Amino acid sequence: MTGSHGQRTGVRDAREGGRAAARRGRVPAQGGAGGADSGGGPGRRDARGRPKRTRKRFVLAVTASVVVLVIAAVGAIYLKLNGNISTFDANGLSKNRPADSSAGQNILLIGSDSRAGDNSDFAGGVGDIGRSDTTILLHVYSDNKHAVGVSIPRDALVTVPPCLLPNGRWTQPAYHQMFNSAFSVGDTVKGNPACTQNTVEQLTGMRVDHTMVVNFAGFAAMTDAVNGVQVCVPNDIYQGDVDPNLGYKGNLVFGKGLQTVSGTKALDYVRLRHGIGDGSDIGRMQRQQAFLSSLIKKVESQGLNPTSLLPLADAATKSLTVDPGLGSAEKLISFAMSLKGIDLKNIQFITTPWKYVGSRVDLVHPDVDALWSTLRADRTLDGKDAGGKGGKNGKPAPASSSSAPTAAAVNGSGISVAVYNGTVSGGLAAKAAQALQADGFTVTGTTTAAQQDHQVTLIEYGSAHLQGAQALAKLFPGAQLEPTAAAGINLVLGQDYANGTTGPSGGGAPAATGPTPSVLPSKDAGSARSAADDPCSNLSYGAGG
Known part of the structure; x- marks a missing residue:
């Protein structure tokens, strides 16, 4: 009995010792309660008897967590960008629009100089009527390898067709009006982009697919987002040049030559009119074209990646008012990505053929008609057919043998x-x-x-x-x-x-x-600049430019 009791006591002591060792983090090398799970394999248990997690399960769990976080982050970004975007009322678009040709896309870019909201920090005053300072019609060819931006002088005399007022009424046509007056129809702070689009469509005979309006504050933020843009100034510019009402020369604002500008200084550059060339709006448009070329070049050099694009997208969407067709982050990003395949040398800028009529500007015919004809036919400025297979919105582009606009179906009965x-x-x-x-x-x-x-x-x-x-x-x-x-x-x-x-x-x-002439006169086509040009070339109309 004594021996048996001693054996039972020894076994009990061994088990207790094993449990104590387990509590101290040590597992007996052989035997004991932990011996059965001491080997490898999926059935392993930890010191407390719980199944051990394998590396595979751990990796899967981490991967799933990362995917969820990425999806959440992308969703948050889209929501943020969507919340930034403003749209204008498409009901203000004309009921008498040109036929929709699928040869490329036409995007109307409007720079607004409204002094409302954040813009007052850059322009002074609050609640001013929205005015258009810059207007460019961008034609993206159906091959998605060429694009041309046409600057329309703000002082050009045009016909402003009927436009929708805030009270729901339509205006009568207005003749021999300055082009930028269309944006101010209705005297609202946000301006009237639909009226400007109507005017451009009547002027060109081309349907505008999308319209974008960018304001002062957003423009400055975009240049900050890309860490500045390289520009060139043909001569020293002083405070008195920036503000002719100052009454004295003032301090140096821009030194002559190549330099990088951002924020308010970039805005000062693109608005600069006096002290360079003949002080005209035409010269300023040429510098704006050079600036946009540098901005495109800078974005391309930084690469199309989230690190560089997200700050730019955030700044851009905060400043944009667009047509409903571009009224979401997805649509805007999709449109932007459709342009990524265009080489810098194939992005050109040109000003409509023009001449002075007193203090105003008139468009020169038939040169300007040949320009619109060239774009309608999806030909480049040197007369080459740039028609591609894609067209717009996935539709095939039509043959571009005819330069005449497609006339809408009309019933003339009783007229x-x-x-x-x-x-x-x-x-x-x-x-x-x-x-x-x-x-x-x-x-x-x-x-x-x-x-x-x-x-x-x-x-x-x-x-x-x-x-x-x-x-x-x-x-x-x-x-x-x-x-x-x-x-x-x-x-x-x-x-x-x-x-x-x-x-x-x-x-x-x-x-x-x-x-119909198939190409622009050489003097007009030769005045175009590409986004790849030297920033210091062709900066201003008139002497000193």
């Missing part, structure tokens, strides 16, 4: 028109009359106009015939509408119709001037 040939080209009035009659218009007569130097087709109408004139204008994209005291509607054909850049095809006598 009477007198047709005049305002050019020296023979047979135009008869040709137009035949086309109008095919669309149901009643032609009351055809004859030669009193003056035969009309470059742009003119539609004159009496006060009771506005709607009929607007219907007629659908067949002549870019035509000028002008109210007169006379009754009825007069169609005065211009050189644009003779060139085939406006108007329907009626199968009548061919224009005596021959086919």
